[in-house]
Amino acid sequence: MSAKGSNVRVFVRFRPTANFAQDTINLGEDNKTIDIHIKKDEKFGVVNNQRSDWSFKVDGFLHNASQDSVYNAAAEPVVSKVLDGYNGTIMCYGQTGAGKTFTTTGATGNYKLRGIIPRVLQQVFKEIEERSEQSVTVRVSYLEIYNETLFDLLSTLPDVPAPDTQMTIVDDAQGVSVKGLSIHHASSEEDAMNLLFEGETNRIIGSHILNKNSSRSHCIFTIHLESHSRTLSNAKYTISKMNLVDLAGSERLGKTGSEGQILKEAAYINKSLTFLEQAIIALADRRRDHIPFRQSKLTYALKDSLGGNCNTVLVANVYGEAAQISETLSTLRFASRMKCIPAESVVIEHYDPVRVAKNLAKEIAHLKQELAIHDTLANRTNVSYEPFNESQIGEINTQVRRYLDGNLHEIDIINIRQIQEVCSQFKIILSQQEQEVEARLRQKYTLIDRNDYVAIAAAQKVGMGNLWIT
Incomplete structure (x- = not known):
């Protein structure tokens, strides 16, 4: 069963500000068009002054939007599909400080401001309760990619053994997985939320001018679902997963004023995001045969989400202020390329x-x-329709021999199994008779291969009368 072919869905969320650049950013009435206009006498950052107008088409923009409306527009349809057996991904991308982590996880101190991941967990367990005909197992993992190194954010839990080897990303029958990453069972929404909070406390953050709590790593929170029918006669089941991706923000080092360790982290972040954009460009080009997924840990880990069997949604977080227009343009370009990626998700059914x-x-x-x-x-x-024993097979053999000798005019047919055994005994008897004939011929005649001319000439010379040329 497959879903209708489509493209990656893209939403743009503007960070709330009192200084929204209305003269520069025009939001279309269709809620899907974003026009950027830069006056010739204005210069913002590193904008190419040869071009002053851009227009971007998205699936929706979220301006002054609540956490509820963001979730309902971008995430809710994907979660329902995951419970039906489809893979899903929701990815937040954008400039540092634009609100990616707030969109993904929200504010921990305010229930109404909770982000996409807590709401996904709530919806998953709510729908599981409503699907009484299904038995669904929920497992959770939390991966961090920091400076091109993989970390398990749930490795500090007491039930997680220390890994023997460094974690690696591998391709397997289910797609892409991380060898060595711990996966934890969650029997309730509370269990899953506790795992989320545990992972959040282990994340690496830093501080710079644009963001006091800047994520210094890419994080992938994955919900693994295995759904069986409660009807025992139904042996089919599905395995699906939901990736919730909080990417580290792209940074212009001149604006963030980063130095030391923060500067090193920014270099790794920008490099990995560059490789991600290269993979996106390759996926959007239908003529490309090779997609450079293995250029970085990030693109390899997201291989399934970007070019595989997955319903993918991108939430592009941007500033609405004129001073950040160059980074906003960069994010919107990335979003427009992402929207060109073809996607076709398929439910892969397994059998118990x-x-x-x-x-x-x-x-x-x-x-x-x-x-x-x-x-x-x-x-x-x-x-009887049971397999024949040795005594019954011997009786059938006797009947076939009597039939061949003319002592039995016909063999009574009882069932298919007997017909098969009668044919088998015919073959056995025929083979035995051929072997007996060959043995008698060997006793009476000297068998010589017709191609062995030397042996034939020698036998004829001595006058052998019992010569049989085969």
């Missing part, structure tokens, strides 16, 4: 071998009952 075996056993028992009723109505008694 234990349930399949039980179902087959029930079907066999049912068919045997049907045969027994049919035989009774046809006055066919003492008919």
Whole structure:
């Protein structure tokens, strides 16, 4: 079962500000068009002065939008699809300080300001309760990519053993996974929220001019779902996952004033985001055969979300102020490229071998009952459909020999299994007879290969009368 082919959905969220650049940023009445106009006598950052107008088409922009409206527009439809067996991804991208982490996780001290991840967990467990015909197992993992190194944000939990080897990203039957990353069972929304809070406390943050609590790493919170039918006769089940991605913000070092360790982290962040944009450009180009996913840990970890079997939504977070227009333009360009990526999600169904075996056993028992009723109505008694034992096979062998000798005019047909055994005994007897004929010929004649001219000439010379050329 597959979903109709579509493209990655893109939403743009503006950070609330009292200084919104109305003369520069024009939001269309269709809620899908964003026009940027820069006057010729104005210079903002590193904008190319040869061009002054841009227009971007998105699936929706979120201006002065509440956390509720952001979630309803961008995330809610994806979560329902994940519970149906489709993979899903919601990714937040943008300039540092533009509100990505607020959109993703929200404010911990205010319930109304909770972000996408807490709301996803709430919706997942709410819908699981409503789907009484399904048994759904929920597991959670939390991956951090810091300076091109993988970290397990839930590794500090007491039930997580210390990894023997460094974590690595691998391709497997389910797609892309991280070897060595711990995955934790969550039986309730409270369990899942506790895992989220545990991971959040282990995240790496830093401070600079634009953001006092800047994320210094890319983080991927993944919800793994396995859904079985409560009807035992239904052996099909689905495995799906939901990636919730909070990317570190792109930075212009001149504006952030970063130095020391913060400067080093910014270099890694910008480099990985550059590789991400290269992968996006390649995916949007239908003529490209090779997609450079393995250029960075980030692009490799997001391989399924970007170019695989997944419903993907990008929330591009931008500033609405004139002073940040160059970074806003950069983010909108990335968003427009992301929107060009084709996407087609498919439900991959699996089969429980234990349930399949039980179902087959029930079907066999049912068919045997049907045969027994049919035989009774046809006055066919003492008919067995079980495999033949050695004694029964010997009796069939005797019947076939008597038939071949002319002592038995016909063999009574009872069932398909008997017909198969009769044919098998015919083959066995025929093979035995051929071997007996060949043995008698070898005793009476000297067999010589017709291509062995030397042996034939020698035998004829000595006058061998019992010569048989094969």
